[in-house]
Amino acid sequence: MKIFMVGGAVRDALLGLPVQDRDWVVVGATPEELTALGFLPVGKDFPVFLHPRTREEYALARTERKTARGYRGFEIHAAPDVTLQEDLARRDLTINSVAYPDRAERANGQFDLDSAALIDPYGGQRDLADKVLRHVTDAFREDPVRILRTARFAARFADFTVAPETMALMKHMVEAGEADALVAERVWQELARGLMEAKPSRMFEVLRECGALKKLLPEVDKLWGVPQRADYHPEVDTGIHLMMVLDMSAQLQADLAVRFACLCHDLGKGTTPADVLPRHIGHEERSARLLLKVCERLRVPVECRELADVVAREHGNTHRSADLAAAAIVRLLERCDAFRKPQRFDQILLACECDARGRLGLHDQPYPQRPRLLAALTSAQSVDTASVAASAMSAGSSGKQIGELIQRARTQAVGQWLASLEAPANPLAAP
Structure with a gap:
């Protein structure tokens, strides 16, 4: 032995x-x-x-x-x-x-x-020195998971290249239908591990080059060639933007749920009707519908699916939140379920930050919407909802009426917080 x-x-x-x-x-x-x-x-x-x-x-x-x-x-x-x-x-x-x-x-x-x-x-030692990902023997073609693993290793070792003969072999495997035989659990396992690597964009670039992305995640594959807004860099289409967002999520050390949300938040742009390009009107709802199909197909864990759904629907509103009045901010917090799940709300904001900073020239820019909305949540949380409910019940209110009163109190608190931001500094105040 x-x-x-x-x-x-x-x-x-x-x-x-x-x-x-x-x-x-x-x-x-x-x-x-x-x-x-x-x-x-x-x-x-x-x-x-x-x-x-x-x-x-x-x-x-x-x-x-x-x-x-x-x-x-x-x-x-x-x-x-x-x-x-x-x-x-x-x-x-x-x-x-x-x-x-x-x-x-x-x-x-x-x-x-x-x-x-x-x-x-x-x-193997030679290929490590040359920074090459190369298959061992032709037996590589017998297991389609190896396509995913090679792409994942490209994300881990971002300065390695895939050997031309290995890429050719992977293309042949995809054309032969091997990728179609992959089971959902294994695809998700490798996808999740690749998302958590140092440069997740490399995984999707390799999968796209060999044709496997179109088979496994056609919703993502369709994003290449789709233009961004007219006021954005024309050389960066939606697919390239997505890769920048994923790498930003790695740079900010986001967890898996956030990175998956980043992957799926713009899926609807791949099906934008021609008459609304490049404004992508309504892409949030389209993204949420496509996301549901992806999650069902790959059996994505609930926590990843739920976070990605909120990010898909609300990332645009989050980006525009600096222009929202107090009532609209409270409604945004409610739609994000921020009062019940404040930690998840911070994850939502982190995914939105990755989206905003995953653009040319914005990598190092701050995302003020995140601390601003967290502060707004803190202000809204200062409302003693139990007291509001007790007072409402003593006055004969119930059910929906109590909820409306709580919402009104939270809106008032957020409004006061907004007013404090806008109030001019007192020149006589002590430094």
Whole structure:
């Protein structure tokens, strides 16, 4: 039995990055032998075990044979006669196909990067140095998830390029219908991980180049070539703007729900009727309808779907909020459910900030609407709604009438706050 560290741990160590999770492959062993050593079997589709002490994953060396379309259409062969080179050959990219023997691991959990100990039959170290994402073997074509993974790695390692032969292979896979066989859960899993990378725009650029974006997210793909407003930069169409918004969300370290909202907030611009271009009148409601279809198709988590829906509907009103009167501001807060979910309201505002700053010349500009609306919410929250309700009930009011009185009190509070902003400074006040 021989054990090797493989995959991302070796890759990241070679790049000088922190090693988060370590994966291991075991050559020359059977499931029974690992179980006898205390390893816990957890794999459903192929033999994977958890180490009895570290709980890290150990997989038996295996080969795969394509039996049907899609990423589940494989026959797995895991046996003591499978070699390390055969196991590495089934991996996606050369940068993930470098192995390191367990015997070289140091006591503190790190491992020596002496190149003499590395096992690299497919040129992973060379491609790391050249910053290239290249498929290992032609077996790459057998798993369409690898298209998504390659695009995700392009978002993580933004200065890497996809090898021309790998891009050609991905295009062929898309044309052959392999992307159509991807299941929703796996698409969302890879999409979510790509959105959280350092430069998420790269994921969508790679997917678009190979044709997969049109298959997986046609609503997003349609945004390229759609002009922005006439007063915006004509060279930046809606698709390019979206990529800038996504990268701004990464720059501002937004969470997944915010980044997904950024991805979907302008979907309606891809279906803008020709007679209203480039004003995009009504695109907010169109975006919300398209967003619902995307979420149903990909089974997007509820928290991401709900946040994206509000952002799609209200980002225009948020951008224009400096011109709103107190009553309109309170109605905006209510539509955003800000009183019940103030933390989510801040997420909504962050997504709107990403949209506003994801434009040429505005990357470093402030977004005053965000602190302004948070301050407006604080003013509206200062209203003692319990007292307003009690007073209203004592006067015989109920139900909708009480709600209207609370809204009126909140509007008055926001109005007073707005008046304080507009009041001239007292020249006699102490500094």
